[in-house]
Structure formats: C-alpha cells, structure tokens
Amino acid sequence: SQTIHQWPATLVQPVGSPLSLECTVEGTSNPNLYWYRQAAGRGLQLLFYSVGIGQISSEVPQNLSASRPQDRQFILSSKKLLLSDSGFYLCAWQENPYNEQFFGPGTRLTVL
Amino acid sequence: LAKTTQPISMDSYEGQEVNITCSHNNIATNDYITWYQQFPSQGPRFIIQGYKTKVTNEVASLFIPADRKSSTLSLPRVSLSDTAVYYCLVGLRYGGSQGNLIFGKGTKLSVKP
Numbered sequence: 448s449q450t451i452h453q454w455p456a457t458l459v460q461p462v463g464s465p466l467s468l469e470c471t472v473e474g475t476s477n478p479n480l481y482w483y484r485q486a487a488g489r490g491l492q493l494l495f496y497s498v499g500i501g502q503i504s505s506e507v508p509q510n511l512s513a514s515r516p517q518d519r520q521f522i523l524s525s526k527k528l529l530l531s532d533s534g535f536y537l538c539a540w541q542e543n544p545y546n547e548q549f550f551g552p553g554t555r556l557t558v559l
Numbered sequence: 560l561a562k563t564t565q566p567i568s569m570d571s572y573e574g575q576e577v578n579i580t581c582s583h584n585n586i587a588t589n590d591y592i593t594w595y596q597q598f599p600s601q602g603p604r605f606i607i608q609g610y611k612t613k614v615t616n617e618v619a620s621l622f623i624p625a626d627r628k629s630s631t632l633s634l635p636r637v638s639l640s641d642t643a644v645y646y647c648l649v650g651l652r653y654g655g656s657q658g659n660l661i662f663g664k665g666t667k668l669s670v671k672p
Contacts, residue, residue, distance in 0.1 A: 483662075490646070491603070491662035537602045544651075547593075548660060550602025 449474035453538050453551040460558050466511075466525040468554050470538030473519065479541040480521040481548065482513055486534045497521060533558045563647045568667040577634045579666050581647030584628050592623060592630045595646045597665070603646060607632070634668075642670045
C-alpha cells in the first residue's frame, strides 16, 4: 500500500532563517506531487505541483521554492522566512489525474 | 474553476442526519463535484465525488440536482468523530491534469453528544 511521510511534524523558526520541508511517498511510481499551505482559519492554498523529477510548477509567487530530486521526494524550501510563511504545510500525492489526491500528515510551521 | 459557496459552520447532535449544501452556480459541463473532510491538524481526506443525480458510498451520499448548480453532502447518523471541516470543490475530475484543487474555507461541522 502507499504511504506519504512529511517531516518535521512541527517547526518553529525565526524570521529570516532558511526552511526545508521534506515529503516522501512509498508504494507508487511517478506520482503527481503537491505542496499546499493552510493559514489559520483559512482554506488550503496550492503552492507547487510536480508531474515528474525536476518538473515544478508554481501557483503562487512567494519566497518559497520546491524541488523534486527523486521520483518520490518533494522538498519545500525558503532562503529567508517571513512571518506570513507561518501555517500548516501539506504534501499530497496523486497516482494520475483520474485519482483522488492523498494528503500527508502535515507540518505546522511557526515563524517568530 | 467554478467558485463554491457553503455555510461556514453547522451544529448537529449524535445520531442525526446532516446535510451540507454547496452552491456552484458557474459549474462547467466538464466539472465534477468533490467533497473532502479535514480533521484538526491533519490533511484533507477524500469523501465522495459525483457528476449528477445521486452517488452513495459507505461514508456519505451526494445529491446533485439536474441543473448541477448546487449539491448536498449527506452524512447519515453522525457521531462525535464526524466533527471536522468539510470542503466542497468543483472542477475537473479529481482536479484534472495538474490535480489542482481549489479549497475554500469549508463548513465546520460540530457534532454534540
């Protein structure tokens, strides 16, 4: 069966510090991968999606970036965090466009 | 993607049937209606998807009228564990080629004993 992992589960970072969140999927090959952010009391916002290694599409201009160095690994990064980057970050995978998306456990990021 | 409107919150009691309605007046011909459930500090979980009329699975039923401008998620005999936020999404099936899902603020369902 397929599983999706995210780490860390929680993170507290000072403003201006770098960020690296990792997402890995097991039990599938060449999945579509997604990064979402959920600010407090708001809906999910799609940040990035990837249909293959090295292929990243950005949905929202921001100080974040994403990379997919391996088939089942998706990384969200920032060189300098802003207060507004605080939120709940979710990674999701999808076997193909005709299947539902499956979400990971999320990372709670607090920028102070 | 079509915009959706749903109530911000709903209250219910254990054992009751809960119906959450979503309006999507600008739904396109190729659009499907999908509902997700999200518990606090967890990622959303797919509940049900439909195109027209009625769809039922082991968790819920989805009613879609002929004009498809609205839909109703029906949860039979809710329990305390059904307390969650429910999102209605309209778009290509499961999000289309990029899988883009546009989540609104959802409906916060609170089930009381």
